Amino acid sequence: MKINVLDTTLRDGEQTPGVSLTSNEKLRIAKKLDEIGVDIIEAGSAITSEGEKEAIRQITHQGLNAEISSFARSLKGDIDSCIDCDVDCVNLVVSTSDIHIKYKLNSSRDEVIENMVSNIEYAKDHGLIVELSAEDATRTDFEYLKKVFQTALDTGADRLCPCDTVGVLTPEKSYDFYNKLSFLDGPLSAHCHNDYGLAVANTLEAIRGGATIIHGTINGIGERAGNASLEEIVVALNNLYEGKYTTDIKINQLYNASKLVSRTTGVYLQPNKAIVGENVFAHESGIHADGVIKNASTYESITPELLGRHRKFVVGKHTGTKGLKNRLKELGIDVDKEQLREIFKQVKDFSDKGKCLTDVDLQAISDKVLEKDMKQKVNLEEVTVVSGNNVTPTASVKLKTGDSEILESSTGLGPVDAAYNAVKKCLNEFSDVELEEFHVDAITGGADALIDVITKVSLGDKVISSRGTDSDIIIASVESYLTGVNRLLEENDEDL
Template sequence: MKVKVLDTTLRDGEQTPGVSLTKNEKLRIASKLDEIGVNFIEAGAAVTSEGEREAIKNICAQGFKADILSFSRPIVKDIDYCIECNVDAVNLVVPTSDLHITDKLKTTHEKLLQLSNNAIEYCKDHGLVVELSAEDASRSDLDFLETVFKQGLSHGADRLCFCDTVGVLTPKKSFDIFSRYSKLDAPLSVHCHNDFGLAVANTLAAIRGGASEFHSTINGIGERAGNTSFEEMVSALYVLYGDEYETDIKMNELYSISKLSARLTGVYLQPNKAIVGENAFAHESGIHSDGIIKNAKTYEPMTPELVGHKRRFIVGKHVGTKGLKTKLLDLDLKVNDEQLKQIFKDVKSLADKGKTVSDVDLQAIAENILDIDADNKIKLIDVTIVSGNSVMPTASVKLDIDGNEIIEADVGIGPVDAAINAVNKALSDFDDIELVEYHVDAITGGTDAIIDVIVRLKKGDRVLSARSARPDIINASVEAYISGINRLI
């Protein structure tokens, strides 16, 4: 059975506290959603603001394959704004619980029905597809809700949606409810929230009960505890229910759209987030790493490549020699058995002190044992800085590149920037290397503090971190930068 996907990252997801997307950011996310096969994109709530309407119009003008929706209350003003934006459809949200009808709207069940039916007719008269969404449906009287749905269909509603607005469904209730409403002659969708961590489970149960569409957000963002997680739902349907259900989603794009959403919304993921978290396919335990190396199915329910992710072996106190050797090979470090034993011993010693052993730490440990520092292509001989209130920061660097002494100078907005610019000028042959992150920490206190500089450099699809610790931030920065370049090349 084909299950359709309505993504509401741009509406319900944007209601995450602290998230506010620009018109261009919304378009970037919408473009990616359309590219990976999402069927319906809820681009926002047209009534919100002029800026929101401009963003929705911009998305509608792209000619996407996906249908574009706007959220709307059953109010003529809201619907007129949707019409103005040229959307294909409306997510017409009608409160159906006694709590919402009496306490929020201060109205009656009869008036609510009339309001809903009139709004549907108005939408249909203006050429809009209507998805009638029952707000707080999970706390509604189910007989009254059935009346709302049936009358909605008789007035022209195209799809019905049951909303678990405050996340109080259980999988058993979800299955029973959707089994009941799936008997209505209309496509049925499910919209769940994650207040009890059950959004994905309840959505899967709803589909088992007869829902043919689900609402979700990228990374499960949204109000309070968020919405049904898009990537978890799509992966569960593909891997766990693949013989029964299918979607139009390109599975290998799940990780990339997750990262895009995280960057643009500023809502970053916990490492252990299912499917797309950085630890989702990371292994530290020696037993697990050994099993993965022999056969990935031993400790992975699916391959990371399926969702566009990558497997990682983590170096820590639980690492085994086979996982460690694999990690060293990933860093282009070939060791013999004796060298591996010594590196293993040093890693365990460092980890036992409570330190996380990063790639940089492992590389430093291995290089110390292998004594490969002397083989570095680029060595820093000297760096000199001139800076002051009336002088643009200027740096000169002296480098040894394959035995040839190179001197270059450049300016920057600060002394560190000037020094890095001077190094880049000297290393014009390696201009495909990009500095993607620069981080500074003071390890000790006082003006003579040891400064720990960490840089992340990118060459092609390979990203590597490098570190240097010195009392002088400029020397530490240049040394870390050159160290990273040496390792990348």
């Protein structure tokens, strides 16, 4: 059975806190989604802004193979915005649960249906494919939901999507839910959220129950706990159901799509993420490595070749520059001789501390080296911190902006806080950037591990995620902060 794939990375995925894509970034992702075989691309929500409209128009005018869709509320103004963008389809969203009807819409069941009918007719009269999405369908009175869907079909809707908006299905309930709706004479889509970590399982069971279209996002990004992970669903269908279900997705390109989305959105991808995580085909244990060398199936149920990837073992102190360059190439990292020399030096320094490097470590080291060559409006020249028992943590920071240097010092509750406060005083001279969120990971563990700092910084209503990596938590923290600052300033085109 053919399962069609609707990707909503550019709409539901972009609703991830801190993610805001430019029109060029959206276009790059849309082209990649089309390249890997996505059937329907939900390019955004046309009513959102003029910038969003322009981004969707760019996508619709590319002549992609995929059907291009836009999200719309059941409002004629929303539909008009979709029409203006020349999309093929409108994802017409109608709230159906009593809690939404009462508290969100301040309406009634009959009014919801009446409004839906009017707007389906309006969209169809303007030549649009209509996918009717029932928001919060899994908490909707079932008899009323059936009435909504049957009325939608009678009015001309082309597809139906009962949304598990707050992720309350279980796999067993998902099968029963979709199976009970399979009597409807129209294609059913599964749109599952991951609040309980069950979005992929629920989607797979929805397919068994009768859904023929799946909604997902690359890397499972989305608001709250995210959406169903498209790559996990596709590979599971391919590998675990003995040929019963097929998609048009080119599985060997999913990893590249994942990396593009991760880089473009700035959303951190955990190393052990299923299918596309950096550690999926990395082996460190001697027993595992020995088994895999003799027969890969001993410890791998998914072959790296299926995903266009390679089996990897950790990089250590005995790695030469040729081997390192080859590994970097496999990771899609292009470096010149000087960058390779710097990465090699840092690999050796790290290994001499008794650590084995995984691909995640290597990616982090490489990112740091390559970012040094990127043109930035604000650069860190120097940071010094004094801290200890009975000593107020104090930091001094020197930043360079163009030909000017700014030197400030400050105190804080701890050394990182003091450093941030000093940076903030420097930035106050030309921009009001705020730190919204701060997250620290020790990539491999141990007191001498590389530290990966993820921050979210804001300028007005714009929020950006960024990262910094170093064995020194102070340096990693300040670099992460300044990376976000530079991205914000670049997007706002501020003159320093």
